[in-house]
Amino acid sequence: MAQDIESTLIEKRVFPPSAEFARGAEVKSMDEYERLYARAAADLEGFWAEEARRLDWMQPFTEVLDESKAPFVRWFADGKLNISANCLDRHLAARADKPALVWIGEPGERRTLSYRELHTEVCKAANALTELGVGAGDRVAVYLPMIPELAISLLACARIGATHSVIFGGFSDTAIRDRVNDSSCKLIITADGGWRRGKIVPLKATVDAALEHGCPSVEKVLVVTRTRETVPMVEARDVRWETVVPLASAECPPVALEAEHPLFILYTSGTTGKPKGVVHSTGGYAVGAQYTTRLVFDLRDDDVYWCTADVGWVTGHSYVVYGPLMNGATTVMFEGAPDFPDKDRFWDIIEREKCTILYTAPTAIRAFMRWGDQFPERHDLSSLRLLGTVGEPINPEAWMWYRRVIGGDRCPIVDTWWQTETGAIMITPLPGATPTKPGSCTRPLPGIFADVVDKEGRSCGNNAGGYLVIRRPWPSMLRTVWGDAERYVKTYFSEIFVDGKALYFAGDGARRDEDGYFWVMGRIDDVLNVAGHRLGTMEIESALVGHVDVAEAAVVGRPDELKGQAVVAFVTLKSGRVASAAVKDALRAHVVKEIGALARPEEIRFTDALPKTRSGKIMRRLLKEIAAGGEVKGDVTTLEDVAVLNRLSAADEE
Ligand code: ATP
Numbered sequence: 323m324a325q326d327i328e329s330t331l332i333e334k335r336v337f338p339p340s341a342e343f344a345r346g347a348e349v350k351s352m353d354e355y356e357r358l359y360a361r362a363a364a365d366l367e368g369f370w371a372e373e374a375r376r377l378d379w380m381q382p383f384t385e386v387l388d389e390s391k392a393p394f395v396r397w398f399a400d401g402k403l404n405i406s407a408n409c410l411d412r413h414l415a416a417r418a419d420k421p422a423l424v425w426i427g428e429p430g431e432r433r434t435l436s437y438r439e440l441h442t443e444v445c446k447a448a449n450a451l452t453e454l455g456v457g458a459g460d461r462v463a464v465y466l467p468m469i470p471e472l473a474i475s476l477l478a479c480a481r482i483g484a485t486h487s488v489i490f491g492g493f494s495d496t497a498i499r500d501r502v503n504d505s506s507c508k509l510i511i512t513a514d515g516g517w518r519r520g521k522i523v524p525l526k527a528t529v530d531a532a533l534e535h536g537c538p539s540v541e542k543v544l545v546v547t548r549t550r551e552t553v554p555m556v557e558a559r560d561v562r563w564e565t566v567v568p569l570a571s572a573e574c575p576p577v578a579l580e581a582e583h584p585l586f587i588l589y590t591s592g593t594t595g596k597p598k599g600v601v602h603s604t605g606g607y608a609v610g611a612q613y614t615t616r617l618v619f620d621l622r623d624d625d626v627y628w629c630t631a632d633v634g635w636v637t638g639h640s641y642v643v644y645g646p647l648m649n650g651a652t653t654v655m656f657e658g659a660p661d662f663p664d665k666d667r668f669w670d671i672i673e674r675e676k677c678t679i680l681y682t683a684p685t686a687i688r689a690f691m692r693w694g695d696q697f698p699e700r701h702d703l704s705s706l707r708l709l710g711t712v713g714e715p716i717n718p719e720a721w722m723w724y725r726r727v728i729g730g731d732r733c734p735i736v737d738t739w740w741q742t743e744t745g746a747i748m749i750t751p752l753p754g755a756t757p758t759k760p761g762s763c764t765r766p767l768p769g770i771f772a773d774v775v776d777k778e779g780r781s782c783g784n785n786a787g788g789y790l791v792i793r794r795p796w797p798s799m800l801r802t803v804w805g806d807a808e809r810y811v812k813t814y815f816s817e818i819f820v821d822g823k824a825l826y827f828a829g830d831g832a833r834r835d836e837d838g839y840f841w842v843m844g845r846i847d848d849v850l851n852v853a854g855h856r857l858g859t860m861e862i863e864s865a866l867v868g869h870v871d872v873a874e875a876a877v878v879g880r881p882d883e884l885k886g887q888a889v890v891a892f893v894t895l896k897s898g899r900v901a902s903a904a905v906k907d908a909l910r911a912h913v914v915k916e917i918g919a920l921a922r923p924e925e926i927r928f929t930d931a932l933p934k935t936r937s938g939k940i941m942r943r944l945l946k947e948i949a950a951g952g953e954v955k956g957d958v959t960t961l962e963d964v965a966v967l968n969r970l971s972a973a974d975e976e
């Protein structure tokens with residue numbers, strides 16, 4: 323990247339953790355972090371083996387990392403364990419009555435399951451699955467709303483060694499069909515419906531439609547009663563959860579599974595194209611989820627921890643269910659939307675439940691900013707002690723707002739970079755140690771060897787943009803793409819080579835500053851090339867969002883004969899601001915002032931919404947097609963609101 327561009331952008335503000343937070347934290351200083359990091363660098367296997375021994379193994383491992391068939395690696399391969407036993411059974415001695423799961427339904431119900439109760443429910447569900455013919459190695463699709471049965475289903479599958487494949491509750495029948503068929507699931511767990519903004523999401527009907535399209539592998543559909551509306555039940559195929567699970571025995575010894583046994587398949591969110599069935603292991607994944615939850619959220623026994631992600635995404639797997647439960651935490655699960663019945667729902671929940679940790683997405687934070695401070699101001703948020711973000715780069719403006727309005731200038735923020743494929747957080751501050759800079763995910767965790775490199779695999783100099791790669795394997799990395807080992811190698815291990823060995827690269831561009839802090843610039847494919855200068859879309863978006871009128875912005879390139887690419891900005895204004903030519907001029911001037919004339923948007927289009935995946939990420943590839951004047955041709959199954967596309971295509975142009 324051109325030097326003049328970044329130098330104006332580098333965030334000068336630095337926020338060290340408070341002495342009070344650091345005192346109680348597991349990692350208390352950067353010195354301690356550096357020591358851990360150096361330890362892992364000197365003895366990668368020893369470091370991870372020690373971490374792995376925090377878990378309960380049914381057969382201890384003697385080997386740690388096997389790279390002989392890289393990039394297909396194995397961790398702890400001769401060990402056996404069960405992740406549900408690590409989430410539940412191991413806590414029964416000390417924490418049986420501690421709330422494991424606190425669930426809040428959208429209409430307002432509240433249900434708490436202690437570790438003992440959750441253990442019982444999981445055992446019963448596991449026995450019911452066995453009775454329905456599911457065994458170790460089978461795949462089970464899970465298409466549920468955010469209700470306790472979702473967590474119970476995952477843990478029940480894990481207990482008997484069935485590989486779960488969660489399909490986000492917003493997906494259509496064809497998306498379900500494709501995913502179910504890709505991994506030939508034997509059983510689908512669903513519900514009659516789910517609640518979303520006061521309306522019923524017809525889950526069972528959608529599963530029925532998917533099965534009508536043809537899902538030959540599916541033998542049974544297990545249906546949880548949630549909304550109580552009548553749904554047709556197909557004889558011999560459909561079974562009510564309530565008729566089998568409560569009657570099943572509460573005794574269910576966990577199956578000892580090889581560490582490499584596939585725990586789950588999860589299809590990526592589809593920002594860049596056709597979803598891939600990412601496969602995660604049991605042992606390595608458990609180690610990664612346990613380790614990162616403990617260190618990054620600095621869990622204490624009295625924390626009330628809330629990760630707002632849907633379990634349909636990897637964040638929900640690792641940080642609503644597995645990570646917190648392995649650590650014996652109290653995890654909050656919420657069924658509904660942040661703006662129902664009103665735009666203060668999150669803050670209401672935090673006040674009522676006295677949440678101490680909140681982990682959410684930048685897209686949600688930008689929506690909260692747009693709605694206004696009056697909503698959080700209605701509530702007492704003083705129970706919070708730590709905030710986190712994940713999913714997209716967070717623009718410094720939103721970071722500052724999150725810190726001030728939600729965190730009361732008191733809570734550290736952990737901006738965590740990771741992917742479905744990495745299984746667990748990779749680059750992140752440690753809240754008691756790392757001084758944070760708004761917009762940077764800071765430094766890799768001990769044991770994670772991230773780097774920013776050029777095409778030839780050479781580390782880039784300070785502030786030079788390049789490919790974000792991971793140089794060494796880590797336990798929770800994906801093992802393959804389901805049914806397509808070739809795609810695994812092609813997608814993740816065929817871009818950058820060092821001495822003939824491929825480095826893990828999964829699409830993101832980044833730069834590293836003079837303190838070794840990582841700044842994710844967005845997808846490499848999204849980086850613009852304007853008149854020979856490389857510009858991160860993220861940086862132009864940040865500048866736009868820094869303007870008082872702007873709530874959200876997405877920037878893409880449009881082919882341009884003269885400059886190579888021209889900058890096109892899609893902009894959503896804050897509530898109450900009116901789009902006009904004068905605002906466009908002001909925004910252009912603002913970008914020129916913040917970054918330079920090079921980044922000046924050629925075209926600005928106002929829109930009431932941006933096309934996003936159902937996990938809230940902006941789908942720039944669709945915007946690119948719109949900006950180029952073409953029709954949107956790519957895969958849109960993961961798009962949240964298809965109508966946005968039509969509105970955008972019709973939006974006023976210059
Ligand atoms: P697909 O791979 O199907 O295109 P996706 O990459 O959006 O979908 P995820 O695995 O859910 O699916 O998202 C991981 C990506 O999200 C990262 O590669 C990165 O681009 C972005 N991301 C996640 N956390 C952060 C963060 N803290 N800062 C910057 N970017 C982030």
Ligand code: MG
Binds near residue numbers: 590741828829
């Ligand atoms: Mg991805």
